[in-house]
Amino acid sequence: MTSRSDNSLIVEPVARLIEELGKLPGIGPKTASRLTFFLLRAEEGQTRALAQAIQEMKEQVTFCARCFNITVAELCPLCQSASRDQSKICVVEEPLDVLAIERTGAYRGLYHVLHGHIAPLEGIYREDLKIEELLARVRGEPVDEIILAMNPNTEGEATAFLLLRDLAPLGVRVTRPARGLPTGGDLEWADPDTLGSALEGRREL
Numbered sequence: 001m002t003s004r005s006d007n008s009l010i011v012e013p014v015a016r017l018i019e020e021l022g023k024l025p026g027i028g029p030k031t032a033s034r035l036t037f038f039l040l041r042a043e044e045g046q047t048r049a050l051a052q053a054i055q056e057m058k059e060q061v062t063f064c065a066r067c068f069n070i071t072v073a074e075l076c077p078l079c080q081s082a083s084r085d086q087s088k089i090c091v092v093e094e095p096l097d098v099l100a101i102e103r104t105g106a107y108r109g110l111y112h113v114l115h116g117h118i119a120p121l122e123g124i125y126r127e128d129l130k131i132e133e134l135l136a137r138v139r140g141e142p143v144d145e146i147i148l149a150m151n152p153n154t155e156g157e158a159t160a161f162l163l164l165r166d167l168a169p170l171g172v173r174v175t176r177p178a179r180g181l182p183t184g185g186d187l188e189w190a191d192p193d194t195l196g197s198a199l200e201g202r203r204e205l
Contacts, residue, residue, distance in 0.1 A: 014036055014040065017036045017039070017154075018090065019032075057137040058139050060103060061071050062070070066079045066137070067079050067110060067111045067112050068112065068113040068114075068115060069095050070101070075076050076162065078098075078111060084108055085109040085110070085143065086110065086143075087142055087143060088107075088110065088144065088145045088146075089110050089111065089112050089137065089141075090147040090149050091146060091147065091149060092113055092149050093112060093117050094113065094116075097113075097151075098111050112133070114133045114134075114159070116128060116129050116131055117150060117151070117158070117159040118158045119155050129165065134163070138167065138170050138172050143172055144173060145172065146173060146175070147177070148164070148166055148175070149175070149176075150198075160176060169171055
């Protein structure tokens with residue numbers, strides 16, 4: 001993360017925090033350094049609150065036993081809700097995608113979070129995703145439609161194709177959001193109107 005000459009100028013606790021922050025996605029060495037020195041100058045109460053929030057998240061938050069969204073109970077609030085349409089499952093890559101779709105207000109079904117996408121170059125394969133759990137839900141629940149809401153990029157398309165192949169023998173309707181979403185983008189960055197329109201205009205595969 002830092003050069004040897006830099007390391008000789010930075011005390012160990014600071015260098016360690018820079019290194020750990022630099023492991024986070026989207027955080028490069030410069031950003032990690034800026035965050036570290038911001039925290040170093042911050043009030044002690046602020047840094048303690050941050051540390052406590054991280055610790056409590058790791059201790060209290062888990063994944064829903066049904067859809068694998070984040071939750072503090074066995075089932076997430078969406079899976080517990082009697083008002084959700086039990087016949088539809090929207091399959092997404094990450095929990096952040098659930099939040100993005102919920103902001104649109106255009107979807108009232110259930111979800112299934114894969115926790116990633118097929119990416120052999122990154123060492124992510126079929127068995128690393130929650131695919132078998134999805135197939136078990138389709139076999140065991142009254143599901144009429146599966147919406148494959150993968151990100152519209154190469155990895156997302158490959159994941160959707162694999163899921164379509166696995167779902168086809170089960171006789172369930174499989175759809176994809178319409179192409180209002182920009183190719184190469186992520187669902188979490190799409191504006192609610194565009195994402196909502198894509199869901200309402202979804203097409204069958």
